[in-house]
Amino acid sequence: MTDLHNRSHFEQQLDKALQTSREQGAQHAMCYIDLDQFKIINDTAGHEAGDEALKQVALLLQDLLQQDMTPRQATLARLGGDEFAVILFHCTLAQAEALGQKVLKALEATEFYWQNTRFSLSASIGLRMIDDTAGSAQQVHAQADTACYAAKDEGRNRLHVYHPDDEELRRRELEMECVSLIRRALADRRLEIYAQQISPLISGADRQHYEILVRIRHENGDMISPALFMPAAERYNLAHRIDRYVVTEVVAWLRAHPEAVAALDMCAINLSGQSMGDKDFVQFLLAQISQSGLPTHKLCLEITETAAISNLSEAIRLFGQLRELGCRISLDDFGSGLSSFGYLKRMPVDIIKIDGMFVRDIANDEMDFAMVKAINELAKKMGKQTVAEFVEDEAILARLETIGVDYAQGYLFGRPQPLDALVAQLSERQEVV
Template sequence: MSLRVKLFLPLIVIGMLMIAYVNISWLPQFTDFAEARHKQQLMARIDAIGQKMAPLLAKGQRRSVYDSLGKLLLDNSEWRGVRLLDTNGKQLYRKETKTKRLPQSDAVYTLRQPVSHAGKSLGALLVTVDTTERLRAVHELQRYSIWVFLVILLILTVTIAVIFEVVIRRPIKALSTASARLAKGNFETPLPEPGTDEMGTLVSTFTSMRDAIQRYQSDLSFQTTHDPLTGLVNRREFERRLEVALNVTRSELSEHALLYMDLDQFKVVNDTCGHTAGDEFLRQLGAELYRKVRKHDTLARLGGDEFGVLLEHCPAEQASRIANELLETIQDFRFVWEGKSFTLGVSIGLVPITGHSGSLSKILSTADAACYAAKDAGRNRIHVYRDDDSTLVRRHGEMQWVPRITEAIQEGRFHLYYQLIVPVSGEEEGVHFEFLLRMEDEDNNIIPPRAFLHAAERYNLMLGLDRWVTKTAFQWLQLHPEQVDHLKLCTINLSGHSLGDADFMQFIIKELKQSGIPPEKICFEVTETAAISNLMKAIRFMSILRDLGCRFSLDDFGSGMSSFAYLKNLPVDYLKIDGIFVKDIADDPIDYAMVKAINEMGHVMGKETVAEFVEKEAILWKLREIGVDYAQGYAIAKPRPLIEMDSGFLLNQLRLAEGGG
């Protein structure tokens, strides 16, 4: 039932009740009142006539009285008859009109008025009155009054309806329509002008509520599609726009481009000045990049220190120019925080988007791979993807290792091997070996680490592998105390990811305490590159564990440009000379000189040296000649499964290795 019906129905009922009340109660009462008043007036008049006739009757002048009564009968249209009685009730005079004699009724009645003079009764005057015509006029007036009342009621009802329509129903309907559209997200529905009454207050309140919801939805929409730190488009919205651009490319044969940018060495800012400085760096850089891109392009922060740019309707050549401009912008950007100045580079992967580009996920994956190809090529450069891109093909091959590594961990298909490390001098010092990691594939073939470690490092799987190797090695040593008795030192390799992880350091300390293994028999080996790229964290990591008694070895020493500059800051005990110099030492005088220089530098700094890749006897002789402390390689002993190790076998291998030397 509509609001209009709900209002009009009570009005109609009230009107009908009022009509019934007027017709049944008020009008009859009015008629009775008018009739009684008329009778009073007649009685007063008859009384006046009686008083006027009384002196004449007292004098016996009856004829004059009769003439007066006859004349009165003729002058009063309602009078139907007049009678004059004496004191005994004898009729003295009677005269009636010539109309048909009417029976007594409410309309025909007789009024009796006593006549006296000087206190003496002279008789009575009786007047018969017929009020039929007057009552008919009264009833006609009643009907007219009812019609007038109905017209007034109708006018009142229509007036109320119009007022209700304009003041209440239309604004409410407008608010209802606006509410329905508001629920669908349409905020443009016009509303009535608010007045000063209660309805105006309601309209004003609704308008305020609508505006507040619109602002909230706008803010929520912005938060949903934009990065809260930089205010740039976020990854989700970027991918949506990229999907739209991809569909347009397929339908219109247009060409777009995607730039995937990753800042180089951004963690230096965080590590040096804290994450607050890092956030401010990203805010300022985001604003600077936003000023450089075209208005119809999309710049987004994809997460961490990664940015993306969607270049719409942009050929590859133009996209390359824009990428170079952004590269130069980031190179020239200088960030200052608390007196410290930072200048970073960026690695950019550029992927043209055409109708043959494939799915959204493939484009993003390709762009990510192109970006990391730029990093692998030396950072701070652009890698443009092409269909015959051999670099990305190799990287795609690395990506295939990720699920295989994860499955191997879950299914227990990783195994520990060991390889002996012996003193070049031949003097027996006890057993010294290195734990090596091998993976068993689905066909039970053993896979060497060079096949999967690079992928594990790139895709952040090394921390899990380092935990597995450390825990498994400690458990084996704990279960073989006889091997620990003959053990001088065993080496466990750690990745750069683990060096920067405080939880991993606590994990090692906990495992050492639980296993009861003497810390001085444990040596952790890290690559020179990993140590230098995480220098401060590496120094702290090494210092804490060395205080417990553990030792450290620096692997692949000499492969970096800054090896000697950083060496004095690293608390290591052993330098493992990079095998690239060792394997040709017997034939290449330059390699011989390099190994000799590294060995002498290490000894000057109080560190022992280990030569790897010792694959023939001639190399071992050259190492003795130079004075290297330890040797490791196929000429000494090949890697073997850890489960094959026992005391007798190990000591026999050690004697064979020393005898061969």
């Protein structure tokens, strides 16, 4: 479409640049160029307009390179979407930065018109020198990409240089590796559904209660915790895809196991704040539940208090829609949002999960005990049930029982395990009883 080189040709040229750098000590540079907020053009004017804008950007980049160097001195490619990349051969850092700044100024001065609508253009650029610090082609590409994301985080319309000793960029690089892992896991269906028991403390012990969790099975067989991949999923707009995968798998599993549904009181499924604000995901979720044929009162959708407060209007609307279907709503990590009490009365939720940071020390810390007691009493006055997280020993459990918390969850009752295994274990216990 843009008459530029494709990703395959670009990667061949990147391999050549690395080879001459290693064998001859030559210095080159890679610039990763990502248009800022390009989605606005596609969303407001359509994909035809977006394609035309990409063609104009490609011509602008070609003109700039031809002004300063010959085709043998630079390789320009479109990697996909709104992403472009340039390899500058036999180029110093100062020269690469100067060209990057020239690109930024040219884009900023360019206006794209489509059917009487004017759009501004800008880009974020990640610059990685190809020298004796460079690793493989894949690493150089990823590091330039990471620097580009850093430029976006710094305010867009700017250039960021990758330095091997930059700790912040190393953290971002690890995040990008995690993003790649998530995408591969979704494509290969290597997300695995786990669950953890939620134990009733007052009544309902004859029914099963559990929270759905997700793990990624790495290509090497290792199991990866969500604590490692969910922050990257949230940051890079992949959380809603994970949520969609989990909802689809859990609903399908429950439909295929009617005996598990018969023994079930509550199955809690976590939603990210990102999903809550995604209209397509919300429609998908409501359709999955309403068309499942499952008893919806046995399904509980769970979202963190912080996410709910950050997206309050969306949260209230979604919670209302889910309750109309008969589902229960749980507010996770309650107490972490600091302004919890003021917001709580506006949210149509059924269950409050008390943040584990208050629960884990209540056997020895009277302040934490008072906090948990106050949250529990407030919830009860508002007609809501409570769940205490991080219940890891009998001393914590005993104090929770004295104040009348409804449910407890933690390693005292069992660690997360595959959904099949947990349900089988809970069923065996019921048969013994």
